[in-house]
Amino acid sequence: xxxxxxxxxxxxxxxxxxxxxxxxxxxxxxxxxxxxxxxxxxxxxxxxxxxxxxxxxxxxxxxxxxxxxxxxxxxxxxxxxxxxxxxxxxxxxxxxxxxxxxxxxxxxxxxxxxxxxxxxxxxxxxxxxxxxxxxxxxxxxxxxxxxxxxxxxxxxxxxxxxxxxxxxxxxxxxxxxxxxxxxxxxxxxxxxxxxxxxxxxxxxxxxxxxxxxxxxxxxxxxxxxxxxxxxxxxxxxxxxxxxxxxxxxxxxxxxxxxxxxxxxxxxxxxxxxxxxxxxxxxxxxxxxxxxxxxxxxxxxxxxxxxxxxxxxxxxxxxxxxxxxxxxxxxxxxxxxxxxxxxxxxxxxxxxxxxxxxxxxxxxxxxxxxxxxxxxxxxxxxxxxxxxxxxxxxxxxxxxxxxx
Numbered sequence: 001x002x003x004x005x006x007x008x009x010x011x012x013x014x015x016x017x018x019x020x021x022x023x024x025x026x027x028x029x030x031x032x033x034x035x036x037x038x039x040x041x042x043x044x045x046x047x048x049x050x051x052x053x054x055x056x057x058x059x060x061x062x063x064x065x066x067x068x069x070x071x072x073x074x075x076x077x078x079x080x081x082x083x084x085x086x087x088x089x090x091x092x093x094x095x096x097x098x099x100x101x102x103x104x105x106x107x108x109x110x111x112x113x114x115x116x117x118x119x120x121x122x123x124x125x126x127x128x129x130x131x132x133x134x135x136x137x138x139x140x141x142x143x144x145x146x147x148x149x150x151x152x153x154x155x156x157x158x159x160x161x162x163x164x165x166x167x168x169x170x171x172x173x174x175x176x177x178x179x180x181x182x183x184x185x186x187x188x189x190x191x192x193x194x195x196x197x198x199x200x201x202x203x204x205x206x207x208x209x210x211x212x213x214x215x216x217x218x219x220x221x222x223x224x225x226x227x228x229x230x231x232x233x234x235x236x237x238x239x240x241x242x243x244x245x246x247x248x249x250x251x252x253x254x255x256x257x258x259x260x261x262x263x264x265x266x267x268x269x270x271x272x273x274x275x276x277x278x279x280x281x282x283x284x285x286x287x288x289x290x291x292x293x294x295x296x297x298x299x300x301x302x303x304x305x306x307x308x309x310x311x312x313x314x315x316x317x318x319x320x321x322x323x324x325x326x327x328x329x330x331x332x333x334x335x336x337x338x339x340x341x342x343x344x345x346x347x348x349x350x351x352x353x354x355x356x357x358x359x360x361x362x363x364x365x366x367x368x369x370x371x372x373x374x375x376x377x378x379x380x381x382x383x384x385x386x387x388x389x390x391x392x393x394x395x396x397x398x399x400x401x402x403x
Contacts, residue, residue, distance in 0.1 A: 003094070006055065077246070077316060119183070125180040126168065129171055131167055143158070158313060159249070161252075182232075185233060250316055253294055266300060269298060275297070284301065325339070342391065345367050
């Protein structure tokens with residue numbers, strides 16, 4: 001194990017509100033950086049040395065995990081914009097240690113024997129009537145970077161993954177339409193288990209789209225009960241570094257799929273593709289998670305028709321969510337649902353929607369990430385269909401408002 005400690009003193013000019021804001025953001029780090037273990041943060045109570053006012057300590061399984069955290073763009077952005085302006089002095093130490101046997105004796109951490117599902121969402125493929133207008137929208141209002149474009153298709157990415165959105169030129173359409181979603185799988189073994197599960201369910205195993213075959217090592221596709229293509233694959237190609245865009249998403253988190261075949265769709269994703277249920281809104285919505293431990297990497301909603309209702313992108317911070325909201329207000333881009341504090345996933349978000357560009361685009365901050373233990377032991381909650389179980393800021397049970 002690697003223990004990383006940070007002792008620090010705020011600058012005299014930093015007011016109390018600013019100090020509390022920085023400390024509050026530090027406390028969100030375990031959710032933002034899943035490799036962290038045993039995070040603690042406290043005020044210095046020493047009577048011998050008051051050089052520093054606070055200390056933070058956190059463990060990592062390896063030096064590589066520590067360096068990945070320190071070198072991440074989100075950490076660098078925090079240090080540059082939030083930390084340095086208000087910190088007078090700091091001291092950092094990192095050292096390797098082994099847990100004493102007495103600390104581990106009697107521990108029985110959960111051992112997973114269940115079949116694994118997909119690791120996490122990588123992209124959505126969307127047919128759009130106006131390619132250039134859609135690219136402009138996704139670049140300015142979502143923060144994606146265009147990487148490749150032809151007359152037929154375009155790839156846009158959020159982070160190091162090859163792409164988060166693939167656009168298909170479809171001038172015959174009036175509105176954008178999501179035709180496929182792609183999920184990475186953590187190993188060839190899991191991929192083959194999923195392939196067998198699909199075959200055992202009597203479903204057709206399809207080839208990956210030809211371009212996608214060149215962007216991964218191995219994979220296959222299957223249609224869900226609604227006809228949506230789900231592509232599963234290993235070793236999705238990555239760039240060496242993320243886009244050099246300050247206000248951009250860190251990750252594509254999930255699709256939210258509406259369906260008239262609710263029970264059939266739940267059975268497909270849970271029992272065939274091995275997604276894990278995180279929470280239910282009874283009779284309305286099921287939230288599923290993947291092995292990346294986001295609270296949900298997929299949501300299924302009972303509806304009168306099928307469509308992909310929205311795609312969720314996780315931004316670097318609440319500040320970046322609000323900056324994107326300000327852009328939307330300034331340009332008159334349609335905000336379909338304004339600031340929402342999600343009860344289940346604990347994220348704060350808003351939604352943009354122009355039907356020409358496909359589904360709603362949710363830009364969120366601090367989507368909940370389960371700990372490894374929670375991932376194996378979490379019991380889904382069954383929540384009533386109450387708007388306060390979707391947005392904790394809704395004032396009453398009959399206030400569906402912007403939903």
